Amino acid sequence: MKNKKKHPDITFLLAYTKKNMLLGGLGTLLGYLFYTFVLHQQSLSKDIKTLYWIVYCGGFLLFLLTSIIAYQSTHTLTGRDGAGRIAGRRGLFTFTIMTIIILALLVLTKMISWQTPFLVFLQHFFSLLIVSTFFALPLDYGIAALIEREKSKR
């Protein structure tokens, strides 16, 4: 008989806890600082269609990444608790937290107001979403996983 390949237990990655929420929020904040002080002008000069494409492709890649993580845990891609379903749900929570924080930061720092054109808002929003993803996701998944590993070692 062949030995079955043992999958690592990463079920904890799929749960969205307060810790994940805080780390995701912190990542978004770091992304915002990076965007404001380093990338501001470069991002705004990008065409809106380019930004759309980056966001869509990035979102799809993230979905695939989360699906792989979820597959490692559930060993199924389809069905009621399949990897795709879990990945979509997990990604939705992260996306919502990032969106809320980005909107709050844009309003609080007066980067947008009632009279701002929608195009400018979208440029800010998409650029921030792309930059924040690089900070928020490693913190959300990575640091949460490290904390969990340390906890299980003890």
Added chain:
Amino acid sequence: MGKKRVIMYKSQDYPPALLTLRRKRSALIEKISRIEKEEEEILQQLTKSQREEEHKKQQILQGIKHFTFNEYAQIVIGTCVFGIPAIFSPDMWDILPRVNVMFLFYIHLFFLACVFLALNYEFRDDFNLNASFLKLLAKRFYYVYFSVAMVVVLLLTLLDKLAYHLTMLEITKNFISTQSVGLFGAVTFSFLKKD
């Protein structure tokens, strides 16, 4: 030290007072055993009804917990069937520029509370909120809100109400009002489906 005197009677020689006491005692024992039997029956019924209640609660929990693709499709259809007539009518867009955005926002919050209560009623047949269901209901409400938002964004784009040249004020007004209408449509459809 005086010894205790024990008087032994034969059954036919029992004094009448002792006989009455014995009769009362046996009647009491009978009564107690009857009560114990009744108590046991009641306890059995209680555990049965408790089990049924627990089963019902589990069923409700499963219903709230799993947001299936079928339900998503129903929400989309509900939003379209009940929302489109209002969204496509020119009256709505004529009124909107004159309405204060904060007023719209407060109305939207009120509608959200109503939809939350309606969702609670849909699953539990009870208007009172239960703490053990709140978290799951909030999650479900979030899924419903997001599903409706996806349809609403498409409809607004179709009507050119999310154009790049519009200001944030106009966009917010358009989105909030349409989202309220869409949410009502989605919840109404699920109510109709239930009955």
